Amino acid sequence: MNRLAPVPFSVLDLAPIREDGGPAQALHNSLALARHVEALGFKRFWVAEHHNMDGIASSATAVLLGYLAAGTRTLRLGSGGVMLPNHAPLVIAEQFGTLASLYPGRIELGLGRAPGADQATTRALRRERSGSADDFPQDVEELQALLGPRQPGQRVIAMPGVGTEVPIWLLGSSLFSAQLAGQKGLPYAFASHFAPRYMHEAIRVYRNHFRPSAVLDKPYVMLGVPLVAAPTDEEADFLATSVYQRILALMRGESLVLQPPVPSMAGRWLPHEKEAVGSFLALAMVGGPEKIRAKLETLLEQTEADELIFTCDVYEHADRLRAFELLAGLRA
Template sequence: MGVTDNPHPKGDLTLSAPKPPLSLIDFCHIYPGETARESMARSVTLAQRAEELGYSRIWYSEHHNMKHIASSAPAVLIAHIGAKTEKIRLGSGGVMLPNHSPYVVAEQFGTLGELYPDRIDLGLGRAPGTDMNTLGRALRRDANAADHFPQDVMELEGYLAGRSRIPGVEAIPGAGTNVPLYVLGSSLYGATLAAQLGLPYSFASHFAPTHLEHAVSTYRENFQPSEKLAEPYVIAAVNVTAADTHEDAVRQLQGVYRERVRSMAGRGRFLTDEQLDGIIESHHGRQIIDMLRYTAVGTRDQISGYLEDFTRTAQADELMISLQATSQEEAMRGMDILAEAWELDPAHTAGAPGA
């Protein structure tokens, strides 16, 4: 499928309900020739502009040993960006909980919750966020740690609610902050767990599109109300490449495809353009590109129409946008176009689901 196709997901072309809020996920991408410091400085600029435009929240994802991603420590990054912004919600998308002690995560995000009241989210994933060598030798993580994810989530929730399961142990800061938790996932596992615990669910359809509809349906059909959340709440992630002309948006997305294939298939090796073209045309290359299946590409009206349909397909209460561009300038312009297309309200202040 070519980038010029820009197919709509299934559904009508307009929404009957109000448009859901838009949020962003920022991978703190390090562009060629750039340093991590420059990447993080750009993340501050992006957050400030997103706040001005009316985006609801920005999440930062935990990755390790990835040369082009600077968000290895979401809590530290959130603390810095929180000091440079005023009202936009900031959170993890997510913290890979099996990499950490739930108690330490409660202290970190409890600290953030005290520093920035009613602005902090804690999205939780069970994947390692890295390669197996880094996982075992550098992070020193038990290969079976992910098996304890449900218990770790409940333990963490207890610390933040002031109901520690360990006598005489409290998270300070943390206890009583009730930082809202979100279960992240790309399969039925996370959907089922979020439904059982009565927590909001965020699906990673921006890079793992295959099980979107099944997972969301499973979550909604099996949701059990909790003291945190009375009704199911779905955040669905989707890629956006927006530009002033369709041709420019297509050019940008083609560049994104090439860099993604280069990074994932090249594994750090130098690839000539001819070699890269060959990989892109291969089955493996097409699989990598298909990870970005849910991508809105084009002008303001094209983006708006695609996202309206995607909202229905994903049964989404909120959209988490991954801006796909080949430079920060293009990403910033795309963010402006998207805000205009979605008619965001700069006066809007986001809250946690059910808040």
């Protein structure tokens, strides 16, 4: 039995900006990738909110989702995620209510409790708004109410938004959102594509705290997985150096503009940096098809995840398209 066949595959895209490109190219590439994986039978395509990062073009998440929705037909589209402390719940309800009204049945809302930015950027985003990660449970509840049916005497409505009941996911890289998602009976996506250390514990906490809801009758876990697939292990190792350079730059506080692959990372990182990048990418699937198949089967055996959502930040757009073709072939 092919363990991969029944598991939905999805994509998390950060709209990476290349060294020789710009935001427009990155955003057009996102749409091309979305159309590509839609044709391959992938389930959903998410984009993530990041700010003040010169190598990521997905900061205006809802705007980008509208562009992607207009250019696709069946793919489910959502945020992976919106960083809720940066926004008033009403604003997010109106944005995603608008998307859901235009593209019914295709829009979903993944929520994170981290700011997704440095302190200066966080202040610039919020100005006088007092929201913080501590308000996250209350903000999620308010957002659910704004997207739910209008209640008698309700003074503030989201228009569009009210009654759309846009599906909400909770995202996390630690244990807080795992527990909250379980208690609220919501689907849970763990950010194992950059925080694999807590993956098993977060899954356990979520499942142990799960309470059936109107949304779900049993837990639903989706895991983030970095992907660098190529026809051979050797080519994948070469392409992965773009990913290594990007994570290294993130750790050093340098530009995140995507760099071309290099023959070797030797001399580009110190031993402790190499170890840190390796820890960050501990769950990465780097290799040819058979190597990736074996690693994915092990991951599913260990976690019993319900769905996998893949990131792929290789340099050439054609190599990204090919990586997802190779991945889709593993389910045949």
